[in-house]
Amino acid sequence: NAGVTQTPKFQVLKTGQSMTLQCAQDMNHNSMYWYRQDPGMGLRLIYYSASEGTTDKGEVPNGYNVSRLNKREFSLRLESAAPSQTSVYFCASSDFSVTDTQYFGPGTRLTVL
Amino acid sequence: DQQVKQNSPSLSVQEGRISILNCDYTNSMFDYFLWYKKYPAEGPTFLISISSIKDKNEDGRFTVFLNKSAKHLSLHIVPSQPGDSAVYFCAASPDTGTASKLTFGTGTRLQVTL
Numbered sequence: 001n002a003g004v005t006q007t008p009k010f011q012v013l014k015t016g017q018s019m020t021l022q023c024a025q026d027m028n029h030n031s032m033y034w035y036r037q038d039p040g041m042g043l044r045l046i047y048y049s050a051s052e053g054t055t056d057k058g059e060v061p062n063g064y065n066v067s068r069l070n071k072r073e074f075s076l077r078l079e080s081a082a083p084s085q086t087s088v089y090f091c092a093s094s095d096f097s098v099t100d101t102q103y104f105g106p107g108t109r110l111t112v113l
Numbered sequence: 114d115q116q117v118k119q120n121s122p123s124l125s126v127q128e129g130r131i132s133i134l135n136c137d138y139t140n141s142m143f144d145y146f147l148w149y150k151k152y153p154a155e156g157p158t159f160l161i162s163i164s165s166i167k168d169k170n171e172d173g174r175f176t177v178f179l180n181k182s183a184k185h186l187s188l189h190i191v192p193s194q195p196g197d198s199a200v201y202f203c204a205a206s207p208d209t210g211t212a213s214k215l216t217f218g219t220g221t222r223l224q225v226t227l
Binding site for chain 1: 216
């Protein structure tokens with residue numbers, strides 16, 4: 001039982017490049033989330049998926065797209081990376097029928113030059 | 114506008130003493146509150162939570178207090194241990210017990226010294 005896994009762990013991009021951050025959970029949770037953490041800002045919600053087949057914007061969605069591929073996987077795509085997207089990205093999952101908290105992955109550290 | 118605030122970026126406490134971490138919120142719709150602990154290079158891990166119908170919740174060395182009228186919560190760690198050294202985030206949700214759409218504070222770095 002790995003919980004929430006994220007790939008890659010580290011990534012360096014040049015401005016304008018695109019990439020997809022992958023997230024998978026093996027807890028059969030319905031809901032999944034993407035956050036970014038910046039110094040002095042805490043964690044901010046980018047997008048979330050309340051259930052398979054649905055996605056909604058969070059607090060800071062601009063510059064990102066998401067795909068809920070199936071119940072297990074939720075990916076975050078940067079179409080044209082900008083230096084302002086340099087951050088640590090965390091994926092999380094939850095399911096209110098079995099847990100009253102969100103479980104987080106280990107994070108992806110992204111640097112955009 | 115920061116709806117959940119942790120005004121102390123850092124806190125240093127001696128081993129064995131009490132650590133008190135504070136959190137204030139402005140949105141009266143928040144109904145459920147959580148504390149997460151985060152070590153470097155790891156994701157946040159859940160520590161303890163409290164619903165707005167309670168004013169206190171305990172779990173071992175950790176106790177969370179909620180003052181709804183003041184829109185304030187605090188996390189007490191007694192006794193503090195070196196392994197408690199981490200960043201602590203408070204988070205709030207408008208949905209009781211579901212932990213959906215969490216709003217996080219900026220975090221407080223706790224250092225427990227020997």
